[in-house]
Amino acid sequence: MTPIVATPFLVSGLLWLTGAHVGRRLPPAAAAVLLTTLALVTALATGLVLSLAGFLWLAQVPQVARVGHWSSVVLRSDTWLPGVTGALAGLCALGLLLAALWRAGRAVQAIVIAARACRRLNPAVGDLVVIEDLEPMAYAVPGFSGRIVVSTAMLRTLSSVERRALLAHEAAHLRYRHHVYTQLTDVAAAANPLLRPLRAAVGLAVERWADEAAAAETGDRRLVARALARAGVARSRARPAQLAVALAAADTNLAVRIRALLDPSPQHRRLALGFVVALTACCVLAAGVAAQGAHDRLETAQATYHHPG
Amino acid sequence: MATAHGRDRGGLEREVLACLAAAGRPLTAADVLADLDGGLAYTTVMTTLARLHAKHALTREPDGRAYAYSLAGDEQAAQASLTAFRMRRLLDRDTDRAGVLARFVADLSPEDERLLTDLLAEDGAGHSPGVAT
Numbered sequence: 001m002t003p004i005v006a007t008p009f010l011v012s013g014l015l016w017l018t019g020a021h022v023g024r025r026l027p028p029a030a031a032a033v034l035l036t037t038l039a040l041v042t043a044l045a046t047g048l049v050l051s052l053a054g055f056l057w058l059a060q061v062p063q064v065a066r067v068g069h070w071s072s073v074v075l076r077s078d079t080w081l082p083g084v085t086g087a088l089a090g091l092c093a094l095g096l097l098l099a100a101l102w103r104a105g106r107a108v109q110a111i112v113i114a115a116r117a118c119r120r121l122n123p124a125v126g127d128l129v130v131i132e133d134l135e136p137m138a139y140a141v142p143g144f145s146g147r148i149v150v151s152t153a154m155l156r157t158l159s160s161v162e163r164r165a166l167l168a169h170e171a172a173h174l175r176y177r178h179h180v181y182t183q184l185t186d187v188a189a190a191a192n193p194l195l196r197p198l199r200a201a202v203g204l205a206v207e208r209w210a211d212e213a214a215a216a217e218t219g220d221r222r223l224v225a226r227a228l229a230r231a232g233v234a235r236s237r238a239r240p241a242q243l244a245v246a247l248a249a250a251d252t253n254l255a256v257r258i259r260a261l262l263d264p265s266p267q268h269r270r271l272a273l274g275f276v277v278a279l280t281a282c283c284v285l286a287a288g289v290a291a292q293g294a295h296d297r298l299e300t301a302q303a304t305y306h307h308p309g
Numbered sequence: 310m311a312t313a314h315g316r317d318r319g320g321l322e323r324e325v326l327a328c329l330a331a332a333g334r335p336l337t338a339a340d341v342l343a344d345l346d347g348g349l350a351y352t353t354v355m356t357t358l359a360r361l362h363a364k365h366a367l368t369r370e371p372d373g374r375a376y377a378y379s380l381a382g383d384e385q386a387a388q389a390s391l392t393a394f395r396m397r398r399l400l401d402r403d404t405d406r407a408g409v410l411a412r413f414v415a416d417l418s419p420e421d422e423r424l425l426t427d428l429l430a431e432d433g434a435g436h437s438p439g440v441a442t
Contacts, residue, residue, distance in 0.1 A: 120392040125366040138413035155331035173411040229425040
């Protein structure tokens with residue numbers, strides 16, 4: 001193995017530093033799709049490199065080498081990583097794989113809960129569920145036939161055109177299956193904790209995507225911004241302050257979304273796009289090199305294997 | 310295009326329903342038309358109301374020469390309320406699972422609230438919420 005296999009880790013580090021920033025530079029739909037892809041590819045690449053390093057360490061154990069018919073001496077002499085590192089890498093790979101599986105399990109569970117809820121949320125018409133409630137709220141529940149849940153308090157907060165913007169926003173979440181992007185990124189971030197900033201970036205990207213869909217439907221960006229602001233203010237007034245503060249981290253996004261609607265001046269889009277595509281390509285390449293390298297080493301070790309006796 | 314004003318049928322049905330839910334009282338086709346975006350034709354609104362009534366989403370009562378429509382609330386709505394209440398608790402507590410649900414807006418920090426209030430103030434009047442009567 002060559003140092004090129006360290007690339008996915010460098011990419012992860014870069015994403016830890018720049019993920020949120022890059023996400024805002026891209027058009028929302030592209031940001032959601034590309035960052036989700038990048039997160040998955042990077043997580044797979046780091047997982048692969050770690051597992052290969054672990055496997056090559058394991059393969060040096062004489063008992064294992066005998067079973068596999070390869071020379072443990074040749075394998076050891078040709079090593080790029082010191083022995084302990086290989087063992088640690090293997091342990092890391094195992095731990096992260098379990099974390100990712102657990103997270104994926106939670107995601108599936110959440111989808112099942114949502115689908116079950118959709119069946120119980122009888123829509124007044126189409127997919128719209130109106131709830132008699134004093135708390136202003138609106139959300140989309142994904143499912144085979146998803147639901148848009150809106151409280152009467154939210155509907156009364158908004159003017160008719162603002163309601164149209166809200167409905168278009170939630171309908172976009174369902175139509176483009178936005179929860180798939182956020183959940184895939186969650187799983188990738190569990191498999192590689194350095195990718196955590198991408199969760200927030202993808203979360204923001206899908207909200208912006210839905211905002212843009214609402215702006216396209218109503219033909220008025222300022223209207224969508226106003227609907228968001230009005231809903232946000234009404235919501236924070238109707239809820240206990242402590243709870244709002246505890247959850248504040250979840251939505252510094254709202255100000256960002258409103259600013260993006262009022263001032264659509266995309267800069268350096270090409271640069272951001274190139275950056276993301278290049279990083280994705282680097283990870284794929286490095287994973288390929290790592291797999292090929294491990295395969296070659298094992299083949300050499302097999303060729304030089306002397307059958308005992 | 311002039312009648313639909315960029316909306317598809319499902320979108321318009323949602324809007325009309327939301328309008329009636331916001332009003333909280335029976336509305337005639339003329340009331341709904343007055344509340345919704347100006348690009349709609351009276352007949353479009355009337356047809357939509359009739360269609361929603363046929364789907365049992367609305368009930369109606371005679372109001373002069375027209376009909377006044379309101380939401381058809383029933384046991385199904387009560388069950389939906391209960392489910393929605395559970396979903397809301399899920400949103401508030403379990404961030405892991407809440408990931409599937411996409412909220413229109415989450416909660417604000419106090420600074421954000423001030424910022425948004427300012428934005429609404431500078432945007433001026435003329436777009437006050439509520440149903441035109």
